[in-house]
Amino acid sequence: MTTALTADIIDLLSGLTPGDELARLRDLRAQARENAQLSFVALLEPENPGQFSLAERYAVALFVAQLHGFADAEAFYADVLGDEAPALVDLLTGPDGLAAHAAASGPSGSYREPGLHEESTAARAWTPDEADTAALGERLAAALAHAHLLVIRPREASPAALGALVDAGWSADDIVSLSQLIAFLTFQLRAAWGLRAVAGSAPGGAAAPADPALPVVASGESSAGQVSVAASALITEYPDLSRPEAFTQQGLGWVPWLAPVAEADLAADQLDALVDPARAKMPYFRLLARDPAALRARTLTDLDIFFNVTGGVGRAERELAATAASRHNGCVFCASVHSAAATRESGRRDDVQRLLDEGVGADLGSDSWNAIVSASVALTNTPLSFGETDVRGLRDAGLGDAEIIDVVNGAAFFNWANRLMLSLGEPELPAKRVEQ
Template identity: 45%
Template sequence: MSSTSDTGPEGDDIGRLAGLDRPIEAARAAKPQVAGRAQEAAAALFGGRAPVSGPVRRGLAALAARWHGAEEIVRHHAERGGDAALWRDDLPGDPALRAAAAHVDLVTVSPALATRDDLARLTDAGWSTDAVVTISQVAAFTAFQARAVQGLRLLQGDAPGAAAPPPRHTPGRGRRKSTAPTAANGRPRPVEYTRELLSWTAWVPPVPTDELTPEQEASFRGKTNGAYFRLLARLPAVLAARTALDAAIFATVEGLPRAERELAAAATSKVTDCVYCASVHARKAAQLSRRPADVDRLLGVTLERDADWVPSATAPLAEGQDSRWAAIVAFAAALATTPVTATTAHVDRLRAEGLTDAELTDLVASAAFFAWANRLMLSLGDPYWPDTATATPRTPA
């Protein structure tokens, strides 16, 4: 795959949209695979073949960017032919487009409130399973891209953009997160945070194992062939780039200590309220740091949430940690909110702890990636407790 795309002649939309200065650009260039794989994902999602038209994909991405306050991303998709009806103040009149826009509203702002019924509304409106995955990927990828852009801007002392959100309630307004004791497959469902091994089941059909094409199998190579990856393999080019980006961020030795990248992922997952992702990455953070009590302290925090399930404050997640971990958790958590509430003061605190530009760009990438991962997990299925007698380790992201 090429690291360029029709999304920007420079071949690095995130860097271009962030308007990087020389020090941050140089720090980010130390891991070129991160920028390259992110660009490949954008190229596949917005320039590749998909069951949702290009103008609709871009229009939905612009809508998500409005909720994130990312004016530069709204303009980016508008200039490339995004359907303007999709990011206006009112939902579009066409029933299929209306359902898609409402779903993007939900997944962007209140992903933890998504249910199986929400996917049924998309299919009832005429969208195929492949299209449902596409719509969820657009919303989730835009959450990643917005945080990557806004986080990098903060590192160079710039305030994030301030696009006005649509003046309407999302479908999640007033809902409470499900506490159902069983998952969609009838298995016991976790409702509390844990570092224990969990499994995940899809709300729409994944590709059956015996029907995977070579391209689909290759798109998640190195991962398991569980329901999560077989579902995302419906868009194999997007998944291939995303799998490679995951490795480029989390599997490298250089930069921020790996335990702290995992800590940022766990903190992000707490803000978004993804029990599955938090379990995986809290477990990794505890193993790599050998600080399970500190990780459990993070998992044990209960955040007060508003009518859209957005945390009223994220600072409690950092309480009780040492000064470096507190600064990392505070920044990652504030970067995870919708819209972003991280400030340059968070960055100043991190620099006072001695984090270098290379470590800071790693931290931004780690937190931003889980704004993407959380939304896919939460909007396409739910976790369940595996049969401990037969379970094998699975670490989707």
């Protein structure tokens, strides 16, 4: 599709044109704009898609857009999928389409951490039924089930969920690309929707009705199954891992469920994708290096959103948005990193800790911080519902449009980051704290 190859997709989905004031403000983060588009190219228009076909990529994108309730994104991805596999469009869309039966609200589900079990919420697990699996094929059926998990129940991701992909024929490299695709889409859709809201053109959002046909996972339980013997060749579990009890500002480690690329085996394009050579020591980035083009674009998007402070909101407020999204999604690792950064940038340790301890409804002692947390949480909800009230709250707290776009980008990006961290591995306590 020519439009997909040439247009800035976030501009397209948000309705921005080159002369718009919000388009000018987006240009303040030119590296983020460019690399969000390059992420689209890497994940949805790769030159060599390999076994992870374009039709599979577009079908996942359409399904994720449907779960978010973003009609223009649904139309866009249905269009590109129709060029590759029109039968899949018919299967996914319409009042009796597969996505209609998968509709649910998130983030929901059970926490891994014992100290957070009381915050667990009933979740609706979904997989295609036998007839739909036959129509989709086992690979795509497993990919859509995984997409539903990551979009709606990200904190319930598990080694068994990756094992289900392995059993359906997904390689380790393609699992990383699939994970990046799903997670990227949760950023892209929120960034575009948020721009619409700032422009005053976001549709009214509504919570998806619960579908009684979907099995409910009760609060405090998990839908995770067992890793098959065959999948265990690729999946690593850690039965004796020292796990954190709850959210914390203290540093945590992270262990991967899929094998990262060994440091000595990193190819030139993978080393380049790390951007910072020190990241070659980090298993998380070496795992993402299995798809180097996606990793490089993601990293450069991240750096511009969080470290380019020209004409926008402060570093502390961006880290606060990241922390709020992570707290709401249930990503204890991301929350630890970015709550510590929010404290470092602001000096407001007690306020940041209150967000971690009491949750996203905590009073943080200032109108601007409360508004940023509230907006970040609203943007993190699925289906999308961030709108006029949230933007007005930010403006009433003194933020201008450039600052609001930074908050939107910060929260949106951490929907991407949270889903990768939650679905490809898990946090651990550093050895020195275990010994204490």
